[in-house]
């Protein structure tokens with residue numbers, strides 16, 4: 001971690017962030033991933049919620065999000081639908097929740113604590129802004145080897161129960177998130193049959 005620098009998004013980093021996004025989600029539909037134009041819009045809309053990790057000039061990690069209200073009685077949504085145009089168009093500064101739209105670490109830089117630090121920065125922001133917590137769609141990217149034996153919702157239930165380990169979902173559980181549901185058609189990705197796990201982290205100190 002010694003040479004790594006963490007900070008907020010600036011527009012000049014947009015192309016490098018978009019490139020990282022495609023490397024981090026190689027099986028997802030690129031049309032649904034954050035593009036350079038989307039990230040440029042984030043730099044204008046809510047750069048405080050978009051954290052970037054750099055190694056020199058290279059962007060090696062990023063965690064993005066917007067503020068919104070969320071209806072837990074009707075939780076089904078897609079990434080594109082809930083986040084709006086440029087995946088940040090639905091940002092509402094008065095929203096109760098930070099919705100994590102993206103977290104990605106360069107495959108060459110994983111397992112060094114970058115992901116955890118990005119989550120810590122998000123949690124600090126939530127506490128500072130007095131929001132209720134973080135919501136996201138967790139990507140069950142370890143599903144493929146289990147395809148013959150179970151569906152993605154069954155796999156997510158096994159990971160939630162601690163009987164299977166998923167690189168992304170188990171990591172998110174260790175960051176204090178709870179899997180509270182399954183989202184259908186969330187992000188077009190043949191590796192996950194388009195599913196995601198609805199995950200929630202509750203702030204310890206919200207006043208609302």
Ligand SMILES: CC(C)(COP(=O)(O)OP(=O)(O)OC[C@H]1O[C@@H](n2cnc3c(N)ncnc32)[C@H](O)[C@@H]1OP(=O)(O)O)[C@@H](O)C(=O)NCCC(=O)NCCS
Nearest residue numbers: 024103104105110111112113114115116137138139168171
């Ligand atoms: C999920 C993701 C962001 C995690 O990023 P990361 O930087 O590798 O995360 P960390 O290094 O903080 O932690 C990952 C694991 O490495 C371990 N780790 C951290 N530092 C370590 C070190 N120095 N040595 C060995 N292991 C270490 C952590 O304990 C953690 O293990 P665990 O999951 O068993 O608890 C990354 O794997 C990724 O980009 N995945 C693809 C994109 C994706 O699916 N994003 C999530 C969408 S919901």
